[in-house]
Amino acid sequence: MLKTTSEILRDKGITRPTILIDQARAEDNIRRMAEQATSAGAMFRPHFKTHQSGVVGRWFHEAGVRQITVSSLAMAEQFAGLGWRDITVAVLHTPLADQQAQRLARRLHQRGGRLGLLVADQEVAARVSARMTAPTDIWLKLDTGYGRTGIRWDDRKTLHDVLNACRELTTVRGLLTHAGHSYAARGRQQVSAIYDESLARMRAARRQSGRDDLLLSFGDTPCCSLVADLSACDEIRPGNFVFNDLMQLQIGSCGAEQLAAAVACPVIGVYPERQQVVLHGGAVHLSKEHLLDPDGVASYGCLGTVTAAGLGTVVPGARLVSLSQEHAVVELAPAAADLMTDLVPGDLALVWPVHSCLTCNLLRDQMAVPLAF
Amino acid sequence: MLKTTSEILRDKGITRPTILIDQARAEDNIRRMAEQATSAGAMFRPHFKTHQSGVVGRWFHEAGVRQITVSSLAMAEQFAGLGWRDITVAVLHTPLADQQAQRLARRLHQRGGRLGLLVADQEVAARVSARMTAPTDIWLKLDTGYGRTGIRWDDRKTLHDVLNACRELTTVRGLLTHAGHSYAARGRQQVSAIYDESLARMRAARRQSGRDDLLLSFGDTPCCSLVADLSACDEIRPGNFVFNDLMQLQIGSCGAEQLAAAVACPVIGVYPERQQVVLHGGAVHLSKEHLLDPDGVASYGCLGTVTAAGLGTVVPGARLVSLSQEHAVVELAPAAADLMTDLVPGDLALVWPVHSCLTCNLLRDQMAVPLAF
Numbered sequence: 001m002l003k004t005t006s007e008i009l010r011d012k013g014i015t016r017p018t019i020l021i022d023q024a025r026a027e028d029n030i031r032r033m034a035e036q037a038t039s040a041g042a043m044f045r046p047h048f049k050t051h052q053s054g055v056v057g058r059w060f061h062e063a064g065v066r067q068i069t070v071s072s073l074a075m076a077e078q079f080a081g082l083g084w085r086d087i088t089v090a091v092l093h094t095p096l097a098d099q100q101a102q103r104l105a106r107r108l109h110q111r112g113g114r115l116g117l118l119v120a121d122q123e124v125a126a127r128v129s130a131r132m133t134a135p136t137d138i139w140l141k142l143d144t145g146y147g148r149t150g151i152r153w154d155d156r157k158t159l160h161d162v163l164n165a166c167r168e169l170t171t172v173r174g175l176l177t178h179a180g181h182s183y184a185a186r187g188r189q190q191v192s193a194i195y196d197e198s199l200a201r202m203r204a205a206r207r208q209s210g211r212d213d214l215l216l217s218f219g220d221t222p223c224c225s226l227v228a229d230l231s232a233c234d235e236i237r238p239g240n241f242v243f244n245d246l247m248q249l250q251i252g253s254c255g256a257e258q259l260a261a262a263v264a265c266p267v268i269g270v271y272p273e274r275q276q277v278v279l280h281g282g283a284v285h286l287s288k289e290h291l292l293d294p295d296g297v298a299s300y301g302c303l304g305t306v307t308a309a310g311l312g313t314v315v316p317g318a319r320l321v322s323l324s325q326e327h328a329v330v331e332l333a334p335a336a337a338d339l340m341t342d343l344v345p346g347d348l349a350l351v352w353p354v355h356s357c358l359t360c361n362l363l364r365d366q367m368a369v370p371l372a373f
Numbered sequence: 374m375l376k377t378t379s380e381i382l383r384d385k386g387i388t389r390p391t392i393l394i395d396q397a398r399a400e401d402n403i404r405r406m407a408e409q410a411t412s413a414g415a416m417f418r419p420h421f422k423t424h425q426s427g428v429v430g431r432w433f434h435e436a437g438v439r440q441i442t443v444s445s446l447a448m449a450e451q452f453a454g455l456g457w458r459d460i461t462v463a464v465l466h467t468p469l470a471d472q473q474a475q476r477l478a479r480r481l482h483q484r485g486g487r488l489g490l491l492v493a494d495q496e497v498a499a500r501v502s503a504r505m506t507a508p509t510d511i512w513l514k515l516d517t518g519y520g521r522t523g524i525r526w527d528d529r530k531t532l533h534d535v536l537n538a539c540r541e542l543t544t545v546r547g548l549l550t551h552a553g554h555s556y557a558a559r560g561r562q563q564v565s566a567i568y569d570e571s572l573a574r575m576r577a578a579r580r581q582s583g584r585d586d587l588l589l590s591f592g593d594t595p596c597c598s599l600v601a602d603l604s605a606c607d608e609i610r611p612g613n614f615v616f617n618d619l620m621q622l623q624i625g626s627c628g629a630e631q632l633a634a635a636v637a638c639p640v641i642g643v644y645p646e647r648q649q650v651v652l653h654g655g656a657v658h659l660s661k662e663h664l665l666d667p668d669g670v671a672s673y674g675c676l677g678t679v680t681a682a683g684l685g686t687v688v689p690g691a692r693l694v695s696l697s698q699e700h701a702v703v704e705l706a707p708a709a710a711d712l713m714t715d716l717v718p719g720d721l722a723l724v725w726p727v728h729s730c731l732t733c734n735l736l737r738d739q740m741a742v743p744l745a746f
Contacts, residue, residue, distance in 0.1 A: 015469040016445065049698065071699045072389065072653075091653055091699050092641040095719035096388040120642065121718045148700055149642040149651050180697065268465040269493065269522040278522050280445075280464055284734045288661040324553065325422065325730055326444045326464050327521060345494045346468035357698055361657045362735070 005305045005312070009264045009348035017285040018264045019363040020350075021243070022311040025260035026056065029242050030063045033224065040230035045069050045088060047219065047239025050357045052364050054082045056242065069219075069237045073100045076115070080104060085113025090178070090219070090237065092141055092149055093117040093124060098131050109134035118176060120151045122158070125165035132169045139176040139217060142205055144198035146180045153201035156208045163209060174215030174234065175202050182222040187252045195223040199232050225253035245356040246302065249314075250291055256313045261356045262304055263363065265328065267347040272340050275332050279349055282326040286351065287358035290323075297321065303330060303339070304350040314352060315339070378678045378685070382637045382721035390658040391637045392736040393723075394616070395684040398633035399429065402615050403436045406597065413603035418442050418461060420592065420612025423730045425737050427455045429615065442592075442610045446473045449488070453477060458486025463551070463592070463610065465514055465522055466490040466497060471504050482507035491549060493524045495531070498538035505542045512549040512590060515578055517571040519553045526574035529581045536582060547588030547607065548575050555595035560625045568596040572605045598626035618729040619675065622687075623664055629686045634729045635677055636736065638701065640720040645713050648705050652722055655699040659724065660731035663696075670694065676703060676712070677723040687725060688712070 030046075037044035046060055049071040057079065060068070067086040070076045076087045077100075085108055093101065105115040116137040119125040125138070140162055143150035151158045166172050179198040185191045195218075202216045218224070218233040221240035225248070230236060240247075243261035244254040265281030290298045300320040305312030317333030328351065332340050343349070353359040403419075410417035419433055422444040430452065433441070440459040443449045449460045450473075458481055466474065478488040489510040492498040498511070513535055516523035524531045539545050552571040558564045568591075575589050591597070591606040594613035598621070603609060613620075616634035617627040638654030663671045673693040678685030690706030701724065705713050716722070726732040 010469070015473065016447065074389065092651075092718065094639050094641055094653075096383070096639050096721070100388065124718050147647070148695075148697070148702060266467050266469050268467055274520070278465075280467075283660065283662070283731055287656065288663075288731070289656070290661075322521075324521070325734075329521060345465065345497050348469070358656055358661070361698075 005350050006267075006343070006347040008306050008308060009350065012264075014264045014348055016266065017281045017363070018366050019360065020262050020264055020306070020311065021056070022260045023059070024310055025258060026242050027059050027063070029244065029258055029260060030060055033238060033241050034063050034065070036224065036230065037236050040233060040236070042230055042233045043067060043235040045217070045235050045237050046242070047071070047090065047237050048079060049075065050239040050242055051360055052078070053360075057082060057084070069239070073097055073104060076104055080107060085111050087113070088116030088118075088137070088139065088237070090118060090176070092121075093119055093128055095124060095127050098128060101128070101136075102131060102133055105132055105134040105136045116173065119162060119166075120149065120158075122161040122165045125162045129165060129167045129170045134169060136170045137173045138166050138170045139173055142175050142177045142202060144177045144179060144201040145194070146178060148178075148180060150177065153205045159205060159209055163211065172211075172214065174217055175205055176217040176219075177202055178219040179223055180220060182220050183247065183251065185222060185251060188226045191222045191226045191251065191253070192228070195227045198223075203232070221248060222251050222253045240357055243356040243360070245359075246291055246299070246352050246354045247289075259304075259311060259352055261353065261360065262306075262311055263351045263353060263359060264348050265351050267343050267349055268327075268345055270340070270343050270345060275340060277330045277332065277339070277343055277349070279328040279330060279351065280326060281328045281351055282324050284325055285359070285362055286320075286323065286328070286353050287355060287362060288323060289353075289355040289358050291354050293319070299354070300328065301351045301353050303336070304352045306350055311350075320351065378723050379640075379716070379720040381679050381681060382723065385637075387637045387721055389639065390654045390736070391739050392733065393635050393637055393679070393684065394429070395633045396432070397683055398631060399615050400432050400436070402617065402631055402633060403433055406611060406614050407436050407438070409597065409603065410609050413606060413609070415603055415606045416440060416608040418590070418608055418610050419615070420444070420463065420610050421452060422448065423612040423615055424733055425451070426733075430455060430457070442612070446470055446477060449477055453480060458484050460486070461489030461491075461510070461512065461610070463491060463549070466492055466501055468497060468500050471501060474501070474509075475504060475506055478505055478507040478509045489546065492535060492539075493522065493531075495534040495538045498535045502538060502540045502543045507542060509543045510546045511539050511543045512546055515548050515550045515575060517550045517552060517574040518567070519551060521553060523550065526578045532578060532582055536584065545584075545587065547590055548578055549590040549592075550575055551592040552596055553593060555593050556620065556624065558595060558624060561599045564595045564599045564624065564626070565601070568600045571596075576605070594621060595624050595626045613730055616729040616733070618732075619664055619672070619725050619727045620662075632677070632684060632725055634726065634733065635679075635684055636724045636726060636732060637721050638724050640716050640722055641700075641718055643713070643716050643718060648713060650703045650705065650712070650716055650722070652701040652703060652724065653699060654701045654724055655697050657698055658732070658735055659693075659696065659701070659726050660728060660735060661696060662726075662728040662731050664727050666692070672727070673701065674724045674726050676709070677725045679723055684723075693724065
């Protein structure tokens with residue numbers, strides 16, 4: 001089976017670790033999430049940090065997307081340069097970035113667009129409000145249970161203080177949260193429980209603010225993929241869903257047929273005596289993100305297949321059990337024993353990454369190459 | 374203390390996660406390792422995958438280095454373009470890369486240099502030998518106990534088969550190993566034991582090969598830093614030592630005053646109620662490499678100081694306890710409690726990375742900026 005995978009990858013001229021995107025699957029993933037937003041009556045502002053790619057951005061544009069989320073001002077400038085005009089930078093703003101934000105807000109405003117910034121601190125809000133020289137959207141970052149950044153949903157005083165600090169050319173658009181603890185959930189029921197709690201907390205914060213006009217913006221792929229009814233949100237900002245990965249598969253937010261990004265890696269060593277093959281493909285290609293499999297073993301990815309039509313599926317019993325800077329060690333269970341005899345150095349293997357956002361970030365310079373099948 | 378660190382970093386105009394290199398420390402680290410090689414009578418062929426930087430490469434050149442190691446043909450081409458002529462690619466060669474290797478070997482040969490390739494498979498060796506069109510050095514990769522790639526030191530048959538497969542324009546220069554299991558050792562005694570065993574196994578393999586002329590090439594920073602006498606090696610290839618990091622500090626192969634690379638990160642959230650600050654600086658800046666501290670807690674880095682003269686030292690009790698794509702959560706123990714009151718959003722913190730090679734790989738495009746103090 002993988003022999004065929006190797007031949008197909010070789011026919012593509014691949015000689016080193018290279019990321020492959022299945023365009024049809026990615027477009028399906030985009031369409032499905034856009035429909036999810038439409039049926040909820042929510043704006044769809046996908047997070048572009050997952051792919052960081054102008055080409056993939058165009059697929060979103062073709063699906064009707066005009067508003068995007070990014071994770072840094074530098075990434076906002078990249079996509080502004082590609083024509084995007086309505087951009088939220090979803091990392092808390094600091095005064096360090098005031099000048100860069102001013103420039104970008106003017107640039108987007110001149111083209112009829114908007115920059116959105118996140119604040120959660122009274123002084124930062126007052127300062128950025130006083131300094132902006134073009135209309136700017138402000139989102140108050142709420143911590144609804146993840147415990148990383150933002151104003152705690154029940155911290156009424158800070159919420160008021162930050163709200164009142166915003167003035168001049170800034171407009172407080174709403175409350176924004178990222179329920180990142182959904183990544184520790186498994187299955188629709190657990191994920192939905194996190195969503196329900198987070199949304200209830202956002203609504204409670206909005207009531208306490210006395211500002212009924214504030215929009216509610218909600219992130220994270222597990223919730224946006226699995227929750228049946230997102231209509232309490234005014235905006236959704238998932239990113240990971242465009243490619244999915246083994247982490248989303250383990251959470252249950254996608255099926256294997258929705259995995260849209262994989263890494264082709266040269267086989268450099270074959271070791272039947274220890275039932276392992278070694279790939280050129282390490283932490284600098286895949287990232288050191290790992291999963292704990294149900295049997296408690298750490299996994300840095302697993303092998304997969306391709307067909308002439310596109311990416312295939314997961315090979316059972318062929319997981320990456322260790323990862324150094326340039327190398328991956330793949331352990332082959334009895335279920336994958338035929339690979340042991342089929343593979344030779346110079347073959348190519350397909351690896352499904354644990355976290356596609358980190359893998360794309362590492363390999364984004366090569367992503368344009370064999371983008372479509 | 375960190376207030377001063379923040380002010381110094383702010384004076385440098387830093388506004389986003391940025392890698393800082395202390396040139397004086399890096400040059401000291403280079404000089405010390407070059408002396409270690411000289412006193413052992415070994416060639417010094419440092420691994421450039423750690424820094425991937427033309428500027429840092431020049432510091433090596435000024436210390437007399439003319440032979441280097443890299444981890445891919447692409448990186449070899451990068452350094453060939455910068456004038457380096459004697460380059461070993463220390464990842465097992467595969468037939469996928471034959472054409473690229475041919476071109477590079479011709480290019481280096483025309484300039485009086487040499488390309489070195491690693492093989493451990495009879496068919497790969499026969500094929501590359503038949504195909505090279507310029508003199509090329511071949512190193513037989515030996516597995517002396519790490520258990521990742523290479524011919525097992527006691528596998529006499531494969532050793533002979535691969536040796537005999539090399540012909541035409543290729544010259545077998547020697548046996549090469551990377552004792553990567555030294556990273557799991559702690560202290561000079563444990564590291565030296567791994568070195569002694571690996572060297573004994575290399576020498577045994579050389580005896581079995583019947584080829585007294587084969588050189589012995591040895592890698593890894595812990596062994597090359599800590600072993601008192603490396604004179605049994607003909608060549609050493611450490612890389613990590615140029616910057617060191619928390620992993621090398623934990624192993625014992627450097628002191629805090631030899632840490633030469635750190636990442637300046639904006640403080641974006643301050644949370645006294647949970648004794649945490651949150652930094653803009655995540656897996657895409659630092660990598661998800663972690664250490665287990667002696668108390669069993671996973672750490673993705675820790676805070677440090679800078680002075681006007683250069684990088685400073687480690688702040689006790691201020692470690693990164695979790696890391697997402699763009700964020701680090703720093704937990705402040707009572708020893709670091711003053712930071713809790715000093716820091717505000719918009720300050721800058723200094724983070725010592727766990728593994729400087731992976732951090733440099735992620736931030737290498739920004740590395741040239743504030744390179745020296």
